[in-house]
Amino acid sequence: MQFHLDGFKPGDPLIEEASGQAKTSARTDAVPEQVDVLIVGCGPAGLTLAAQLSSFAGINTRIVEQKDGPLQLGQADGIACRTMEMFEAFDFSERVLKEACWINEVTFWKPDENQSENIVRHGRVRDVEDGLSEFPHVVLNQARVHDFYLDVMRNSPRRLEPDYSRRLLDLTIEPSDTVDYPVTVRLQRIDPQHKGQVELVRARYVVGCDGAHSAVRNSIGRQIVGDSANQAWGVMDVLAVTDFPDIRLKAVIQSASEGNALIIPREGGYLARIYVELDKLKENERVTNRSITLDYVITAAQRILHPYSLEVKEVPWWSVYEIGQRICDKYDDVPEQETGSRLPRVFIAGDACHTHSPKAGQGMNFSMQDTFNLGWKLASVLRKQCVPELLHTYSAERQRVAQELIDFDREFARMFSDRPLQAADRAWEITEGVDPEEFQQYFVKHGRFTAGMGTHYRRSIICGESSHQHLAEGYPIGMRFHSAPVIRLADAMSMQLGHAGKADGRWRLYAFCDAEDPMSESCGIRMLCEFLAQARNSPVRKFTPGGQDIDAVFDVRAIFQQGHQDLALEKLPEFLLPRKGRYRLRDYEKVFCPDPTTGQDIFDLRGINRAEGCIVLVRPDQYVAHVLPLNACRSLSEFFDGFMLPQS
Numbered sequence: 001m002q003f004h005l006d007g008f009k010p011g012d013p014l015i016e017e018a019s020g021q022a023k024t025s026a027r028t029d030a031v032p033e034q035v036d037v038l039i040v041g042c043g044p045a046g047l048t049l050a051a052q053l054s055s056f057a058g059i060n061t062r063i064v065e066q067k068d069g070p071l072q073l074g075q076a077d078g079i080a081c082r083t084m085e086m087f088e089a090f091d092f093s094e095r096v097l098k099e100a101c102w103i104n105e106v107t108f109w110k111p112d113e114n115q116s117e118n119i120v121r122h123g124r125v126r127d128v129e130d131g132l133s134e135f136p137h138v139v140l141n142q143a144r145v146h147d148f149y150l151d152v153m154r155n156s157p158r159r160l161e162p163d164y165s166r167r168l169l170d171l172t173i174e175p176s177d178t179v180d181y182p183v184t185v186r187l188q189r190i191d192p193q194h195k196g197q198v199e200l201v202r203a204r205y206v207v208g209c210d211g212a213h214s215a216v217r218n219s220i221g222r223q224i225v226g227d228s229a230n231q232a233w234g235v236m237d238v239l240a241v242t243d244f245p246d247i248r249l250k251a252v253i254q255s256a257s258e259g260n261a262l263i264i265p266r267e268g269g270y271l272a273r274i275y276v277e278l279d280k281l282k283e284n285e286r287v288t289n290r291s292i293t294l295d296y297v298i299t300a301a302q303r304i305l306h307p308y309s310l311e312v313k314e315v316p317w318w319s320v321y322e323i324g325q326r327i328c329d330k331y332d333d334v335p336e337q338e339t340g341s342r343l344p345r346v347f348i349a350g351d352a353c354h355t356h357s358p359k360a361g362q363g364m365n366f367s368m369q370d371t372f373n374l375g376w377k378l379a380s381v382l383r384k385q386c387v388p389e390l391l392h393t394y395s396a397e398r399q400r401v402a403q404e405l406i407d408f409d410r411e412f413a414r415m416f417s418d419r420p421l422q423a424a425d426r427a428w429e430i431t432e433g434v435d436p437e438e439f440q441q442y443f444v445k446h447g448r449f450t451a452g453m454g455t456h457y458r459r460s461i462i463c464g465e466s467s468h469q470h471l472a473e474g475y476p477i478g479m480r481f482h483s484a485p486v487i488r489l490a491d492a493m494s495m496q497l498g499h500a501g502k503a504d505g506r507w508r509l510y511a512f513c514d515a516e517d518p519m520s521e522s523c524g525i526r527m528l529c530e531f532l533a534q535a536r537n538s539p540v541r542k543f544t545p546g547g548q549d550i551d552a553v554f555d556v557r558a559i560f561q562q563g564h565q566d567l568a569l570e571k572l573p574e575f576l577l578p579r580k581g582r583y584r585l586r587d588y589e590k591v592f593c594p595d596p597t598t599g600q601d602i603f604d605l606r607g608i609n610r611a612e613g614c615i616v617l618v619r620p621d622q623y624v625a626h627v628l629p630l631n632a633c634r635s636l637s638e639f640f641d642g643f644m645l646p647q648s
Contacts, residue, residue, distance in 0.1 A: 002589070005581040012155075014091060019057035019157040031062055031163050031199050034181050036382055038203040039063040040216050042162050044076065044142065045350030045367040046209030047149035051090060052375035052503050054156035059382050061158060062201075064166040064187060066210075070150060073317055074142020076364035077266065077273060078103075081128055082452025082480060083365045084135035085622065086372055089503040092148040093135065100138035101267040103127045106443065107246045110420050110436035111256035118307045119255055123440045127250060128451050134483055134496050137451060140267050142364060165191035168215040169198070171206060173333060177343050177388075180204065205378060206346045209371065212326075214352035220333040224353065226326030226406070231417050232278040234297035236318035239270055244308040247272055252443070254420035254436055258303040262416070271316075276301045277417060278320065292320045323413050325406040328353040331370075331395035344391050347374060354402040356409040357416075365452050366405060370398050372503075376620035379505045385543065385553065390643050393460055401455045408449050415439050453480065457623060461643045464617075464626030471614035472512070472627045474606030481508075481618045484602040485595040487564045490588035494595050497559070497602065498622070505620050506555045512603065513560040514613030514630055519571055524613050524630030525558050529573035531633045532556060538633075539640040545647040549580040557590050561603060561610060564593040 003013035031038075037053055039046045042065035053061040079087075079096065087093040108123035128137050153160040166187045174182040181202035189197040208216020217224065244251075244263075251263040259277030266273055276297050294315060302310045330336065331353050332344035350367030374394045380386035418434040448454055457463050457478035466477050474482060483498025501508050516523040532540045532554075544553045558576050560567060569577075569591070576590045594601040603610055615636065617626040628635050 002587070005585060006583070015155040016055070016157050018159055021057075021060075022157060022159040029194075031064065031166070031187065031201050032060070033200065034060075034202050035062045036060045036204045037062075037378060038183075038185060038201055038206045039209060040168050040206065041065060041209035041211060041214075041350075041352075042067070042071070042146070042164075043209055043211065043350060043367070044145060044149075044364045045352075045371045046207070047146055047153075048086075048368040049207060049209065049349070049371035049375050049378075050160060050162075051149045051152040051156070052372070052505075053379060054153045054158040054160040055504060056379050056383065057157040059158075059379060061160060062163060063160070064163045064168070066165070066167050066190065068165045068191060070162075071143040071146045074144075074146070075317070075319065076142040077139045078264065078365070079138045079140055079145070080362070080365040080450065080452035081133035081135050081137055082455075083368060084138065085133060085480065085483070085498065086368065086503075087148075088135070088499055089501060089622065090149070090152055091502070092152065095148055096138065096140055096145070097135075099144060099267055100140040101265050101269075103137045103139060103250050103265070106250045106252065108436060108440045108443075109246075109251060109253040111254070116256040119253055119305065121246070122436055125440065125444055127447075129444075129447055132448065132451055132453060134498075139264055139273075145364075165189060165194075166199070168210065168219075171216065171219045171346065173220075173345055175342070183345050204345070204382065207371070207374065207378075208346070208348040208352045209350050209367075210352055212351045212355050214348060216346065217328065217348045217352050220346050220348075222328045222330065222348065222353070224326045224328050224355070226324060226355075231323045231413075232292065232320060233323065234276040234278050234292065234300065234318065234320045235273065236276070236294065236297055236301075237266065237271055237273050237316045238298075238312050239314040239316075240272065241311040241313065242305075242309060244305055244310065252416075252439070253304055254434075254439070255304045255306070256420070258306070259300065260416060260420075261301060261304045274301050276304065294318050323357045323417065324355065325357070325410050325413075326355045327402055327406055328399070331399050332391070334392075339392060343388050344395070347391075347394060349374065349398075353399070354406065356406055357413040362405060362409070362450070362452070366402065369452070369455065372621050373398055375503075376505045380620075383505075384645055385647075386643050387645060390462070393462055396460065397457050400458070404454065405449070408446060408454070412442070412446070415442060455479065455623075462619060462625055463623075464628075464639055466627075468614065468627050468629060468632070471609045471612055471629065472607060472616050474608070475616050475624050475627060477624050477627055479624060481510075481616070481622050481624050482606065484605050485598045485600060486559060486592040486602055487595045488589060489560075489564050489567055489569055489591040489593055492564055494597060497557070497592060500555070500557055500589075501618060501620075501622055503620075506551070506553060507620060507625075508618040509554055509556045510616040510618065511556065511558045511630065512608045512613045512616065513558065513562075515561070515611045518560055518562065518567065525560075526573055528615070528630050528633070529556075529558075529575035533573075533575040535633065537637045539637055539644070542637075542646050543640060543644045550575075550578045551580070551587070551590075557592065559592045559594075559602060562593060563596065567591075567593065 050063040109119045112118040169186040171185045187199040253261040262275040264273040333346040349370035421433040483496045514524040
């Protein structure tokens with residue numbers, strides 16, 4: 001956070017300078033008649049998008065919500081490792097880590113072979129494989145995640161606050177791409193002071209983050225389709241007295257005849273969430289038809305945990321649901337056959353376009369990744385940095401990976417609900433059910449999916465081909481940029497390289513040095529820096545608006561193979577020590593070296609070709625867009641020419 005760049009600034013560095021409009025325009029109770037982006041829904045997806053867009057002073061964003069205020073008690077609680085990486089980009093990962101319960105290990109329980117009415121522990125594994133991320137899997141009340149996002153919005157240049165107590169009635173889209181504000185939205189006020197009042201808002205773009213019963217989705221004629229497993233489950237947060245030994249671990253429990261359960265420890269040291277398998281539903285029967293009570297869910301949990309006791313003292317929240325997987329075929333308003341001739345104006349995200357069982361913990365996590373993918377694209381188009389056709393990639397990328405998640409979730413949920421096979425079953429050659437050992441192996445094998453690392457985008461205008469992937473085998477194109485420990489050259493600061501990438505809409509170009517002497521004129525990084533700084537077809541020169549800092553669009557970072565005490569900072573290319581801000585101060589945070597204290601050299605850890613080095617291009621949503629040789633200047637230019645707009 002370089003908060004003294006334009007002069008000494010006291011106070012909280014996370015409170016950004018307010019935009020001119022935020023300073024001069026008093027906050028009114030009404031939604032403006034015209035906005036750049038209207039977000040419908042203050043859930044995790046909507047707040048992720050609002051937080052990102054609020055950082056751009058020139059983009060007029062508003063977010064509306066049907067509820068009358070911020071969420072107080074959330075239903076989603078699991079925060080995947082990948083989501084924690086994203087929270088770091090928004091600068092509140094440390095707040096989450098401090099409050100959350102860390103999920104470190106998972107235990108597996110099955111029926112006792114000698115007394116099948118009892119359960120016994122049969123396995124214990126790490127919740128997340130070592131080295132998968134610098135962050136753990138944690139659990140925290142969804143409302144606190146909302147609070148952190150709201151703080152980001154309040155402290156942003158736009159000083160963005162949600163507009164509560166508003167229900168979307170409908171929206172219409174002007175089909176012409178030449179209309180400035182083609183989407184007309186009708187909002188109905190539902191607060192007592194303005195009940196029934198209708199507001200008319202015209203927007204350049206609308207994003208529906210309004211849940212499984214999305215009014216935005218219905219307005220654009222999309223349908224969410226899928227199937228149900230006809231299986232009812234209960235879920236409850238409990239304060240309880242129990243002799244079950246793994247109450248503070250994530251525990252998967254399969255009983256012989258009473259169903260299965262999942263225990264998730266919660267933050268605070270005492271609270272636990274328990275998912276409880278209930279009844280099979282009849283064909284076309286809904287769980288609401290059963291009138292299941294809280295006492296029924298508690299009793300079912302007590303039977304599953306036998307011979308252990310469970311005395312529930314308080315239940316802050318509980319619910320019942322049925323397992324099902326549903327998805328939309330497309331996430332925007334453009335029919336498939338018109339993709340080449342029409343630009344999207346309305347998008348849907350999160351539960352509005354995909355729903356799945358909560359067992360894999362991906363509901364909230366995957367929804368936030370939807371809008372993290374969309375946010376930078378909307379900002380790039382609205383700021384006239386990229387062609388509007390870029391927006392087609394949102395639906396193309398996120399719908400496909402959501403389908404992969406649903407396919408995984410369907411099998412995961414099936415195994416979770418199946419009866420456990422026992423020794424007697426095998427003796428009688430009974431195969432209906434799931435082997436507890438097999439289920440544990442499946443859990444471990446697909447741990448990357450549950451950690452949020454299963455996303456792999458295909459080749460597109462923003463994902464290059466893999467012809468040079470061998471130069472950086474640990475950075476697969478289309479997958480998230482996997483951070484690694486480094487030392488910052490200027491101040492010998494040990495840090496994570498990936499933490500340089502914030503949610504600010506900028507591209508990251510990580511240049512890994514080749515085997516040449518870095519002081520040599522023929523060193524690959526020196527030649528790359530010369531091209532980026534001076535060549536006419538340099539993307540930095542071509543796509544950075546005049547008058548802005550040289551890293552306003554492309555944040556170039558260099559990683560050398562030498563130790564930090566073996567390099568002379570003053571002899572490095574000036575491009576790596578750029579002058580910025582109104583005082584033209586030098587930025588000393590662009591150059592890194594391997595961190596010897598960790599025993600993990602980033603070049604070895606991420607499979608970087610030491611002889612040739614490489615460039616790793618990383619999108620603003622932290623996904624690897626391309627891997628290129630250090631001297632592939634023409635390919636570098638051509639890649640960005642494919643979707644970016646030249647600036648004057």
